[in-house]
Amino acid sequence: MSLPTKISRRALLAGGATVAASPMLLHPDQGYAQSARPVPADVFRLGVASGDPLPDAVVLWTRLAPDPLTGGGMPARNVPVEWEIAEDDRFTRRRRTGIALARPELGHSVHVDVRGLRPDRVYFYRFRTGGQVSPAGRTRTAPAVSARPRTLRFAFASCQDYQAGFYTAYQHLAAEDVAFVAFLGDYIYEGPRNAAAARQHEGTDEPFTLAQYRNRHAQYKTDPDLQAAHAAFPWIVTFDDHEVDNNWADEIPQDPQSQTPEAFRARRIAAFQAYYEHMPLRRSSLPRRLDMQLYRRFRYGSLASVHVLDTRQYRSDQPATLADAQNPALTMTGPEQEKWLVDGLRRSGSEWNVLANQVMWAQNDRLAGPGQTFDFDNWDGYRAQRRRLLEFFGSGRVDNPVVLTGDRHCTWVSDLRPDFDDVTTPIVGAEITGTSITSGGNANPASFHATYDPIMAESPHWRYIDNQRGYVVCDVSRTEMVSSLRLVDTVWAPTASVRTEARFTVEAGRPGIAEVSVSPAPRSTGRTAEPAFDVRDDQGVVPPTR
Ligand SMILES: [Fe+2]
Known part of the structure; x- marks a missing residue:
């Protein structure tokens, strides 16, 4: 590191x-x-x-x-x-x-x-x-810095809303053979207790104080499946928004009209401390007042470097309009972290450069037809910086960049290009957005595909989409990186079966997704007799884009 x-x-x-x-x-x-x-x-x-x-x-x-x-x-x-x-x-x-x-x-x-x-x-x-x-x-x-490993297998996961379901995915993840687990954010959710959910948060309100965040983290850590996954492998963790407050940006809360700047800073300090207290983080990540050093780098010999991002602590506030989202002054990472990332990518000396990232890089329109709707909490809201970084990906100075992403509560596998609306711009990298451990609850694939398949037809950089729960296992070699989507059949029961639904191959020296291979088993079409649990999924409603 x-x-x-x-x-x-x-x-x-x-x-x-x-x-x-x-x-x-x-x-x-x-x-x-x-x-x-x-x-x-x-x-x-x-x-x-x-x-x-x-x-x-x-x-x-x-x-x-x-x-x-x-x-x-x-x-x-x-x-x-x-x-x-x-x-x-x-x-x-x-x-x-x-x-x-x-x-x-x-x-x-x-x-x-x-x-x-x-x-x-x-x-x-x-x-x-x-x-x-x-x-x-x-x-x-990790292997010695000078080592030349032939293979690396690791897993990544994100978004484990306790109320959305059981951690059946972790039962199976704990039995995999991986060198580490990268956790990409939303380790806890700050939402209040929901009596209609699959299981209930402790407390009665959102956490604001250190004592309340400690109790929330502790509740998550009592889960035996989560404990088993932690006990089986080292984890490399980063946070997203729900470890503090939905869609927070630097010192700005989701709802500044109801949280004063002073109150939110105190909340962030409490949330960071509780986060550190519950994560296997090095002392260098111990919070110092308002700040916590979370972006950092790991190296697996000459085979792979893992660049862990922090896209919350230094970001500009989310833009309100598509015109605002083009503002070159907006930053997702802050200038220091961007420089650290660019320097680290350029000098990594690794065959593969894996980014452990929170929110989607690939353009993610959510409206079929001529209009577009974007969630500006994602990189779609920070377009100038995204374009700058993706042009750097394509500059020939970065070996095999692959972005791994959480947040979306869906699997979203994409080619990355500097301008997603211009298919003549080159493909410069690949993004594997993993699904969630529980967030979103049991999925309804039929309604998901009815909504998104028409948009996929308008979004040629999307290579595969799915909305079921699970995690991703990545097999890295000198010649390719194969990411296997592992899905559980339910999070609304204490146990589940797991299957490999699809595999996504990136070939060394050829940016983007080379191959998508989907399991021959028929895709689940949703259940007919599911319990009616309430799921408050933050990925559902996005205001129309102007
Ligand atoms: Fe999430």
Whole structure:
């Protein structure tokens, strides 16, 4: 990972809140922390996670929360938590051990930045405190920077509205064999409890305070399928809007008429802190007042670089009209992040440049016929910057750019070109917009296709669309990147089956989608006897474009 700002080694060491411990401390026959003061029962109810893998390091996470939905339930004091990481799941070949302090100021979360690991290795880890042992997690380091891996398999996912359904997709994702999971945003939703939904949010209102965001994150983390997916692989996370407020932009809320600038800044600070507390993020992402460093880069040897974007924290407010959307002053990333992205793409030295991105790059008209309707929260609202970046994609200075996207609650596979209305402009890249884990609930493919198939006929850059729930697994090699759409048959029951609905191939050296291969099984046409759960999907209604 290369950070956009320099972090000193001293700061990293001091910030880790960990101290090296003698292996003696963790000898199983001695028991753990016998001298420590007692802690409440069931402190590991939120599971474990790992993230931000480097060739020699990975972040291990847990949060002590015996009473997750009402503040966590921990005493207001520092609690030492022992951690260990081993090469085997029986923890006989331990490689690193230590003690981290779970501090009340950070909700008794624990972030251990373990260093000194071997590249491209599977490791197992767990935590102990007060005689309690966490579930074991499995993680994996990245290959050495100089390595030339022949293949990489990873998954990406987004949009897991707890109220929209069960995390059946994660049951299956947890059983895949992937090096990491990229999560592209909408980890929580800030919406209030909806009694008519498939399952209910805690609380009675949207979260605004740190305590409320903690409870919301903790509720999501209690889900056993989500815990299983975290425990199985390292995650590389970024946020979108619902981790704070629908469609927020920098310091501007969705509804400035009802949230003052001061109130929204306080809300953003609270939301960022709770986000950090619940994610396996490195100390370099610890929020500093209003800001949080989330755009960052990961490298899988010479095969792939993953450029993680933050398209919320620095963006201009959404434009109101199509004319406004052409304003060259509008930015989705802010100038510093744009420079960081362009420099990183140019210098990556990787065969593939994968962008872990939130909102759709490809033009996404939502109206059939001669008129057009756009959601200006997407890159459709930031057209000058999009064109500038896509022309850079086509400049010959970027190797194999592929944008991975969340937000849309649909699968939307597209060729990228600098001007989507001009098919004579060259195709310069590919975008795979993944579906959602739950958001949108169980889909009705028949009505979706009735609406969008006519628009697809007018949008030649769209190569495949679908609105069912699931995730995407990407197989990267020197010659191609194949993305497999994995769909579950329901999110409105605790278990589901999974199938590969389609595969999308990008060939190295040939921008865009080379091939779409759809499963021979007939597409689901929707269910006839579904329960009538209410789904408040933010992808539904878009005001007409002027
Ligand atoms: Fe979403």
